[in-house]
Amino acid sequence: MLGSKKEKEGLIKTEGLGKKERLSIIDKDCSFEGNVNVGGKLIIAGSLKGTITGRSVVTVEGSRVEAKAKVQTMIVGGQFQGDVIVNESMRIVSTGVFTGSMACRNFTLDAGGKLDGRVKPLEAKETPEPEPVKPA
Numbered sequence: 181m182l183g184s185k186k187e188k189e190g191l192i193k194t195e196g197l198g199k200k201e202r203l204s205i206i207d208k209d210c211s212f213e214g215n216v217n218v219g220g221k222l223i224i225a226g227s228l229k230g231t232i233t234g235r236s237v238v239t240v241e242g243s244r245v246e247a248k249a250k251v252q253t254m255i256v257g258g259q260f261q262g263d264v265i266v267n268e269s270m271r272i273v274s275t276g277v278f279t280g281s282m283a284c285r286n287f288t289l290d291a292g293g294k295l296d297g298r299v300k301p302l303e304a305k306e307t308p309e310p311e312p313v314k315p316a
Contacts, residue, residue: 241275
């Protein structure tokens with residue numbers, strides 16, 4: 181039902197997890213420039229330039245992101261350029277292209293995914309600032 185209390189609160193029931201999660205979307209025809217602080221999951225299908233702070237970020241095929249980010253989890257399915265700290269898991273899927281530097285605890289690169297930059301493992305309590313990558 182449009183305008184329901186659930187929609188007004190921005191809550192969805194996450195399939196398979198059985199819990200409510202906040203969801204924000206930058207749709208494919210949207211472009212955003214600035215600072216984004218998200219408590220739930222941010223799905224980027226359009227373009228974003230700036231900084232991202234929050235829990236979970238997913239970029240989909242066709243998206244373009246140029247940002248500095250500090251998040252818990254990240255999945256890259258579009259083009260992402262920047263410096264990121266991912267405190268839990270970072271994954272580049274088959275359609276994803278990541279350029280820059282990342283510091284993360286767990287990293288997965290799916291077949292077909294592309295990585296051009298630096299990867300630094302995070303230790304248990306470490307949260308460093310990523311080193312910027314200089315253009316070649």
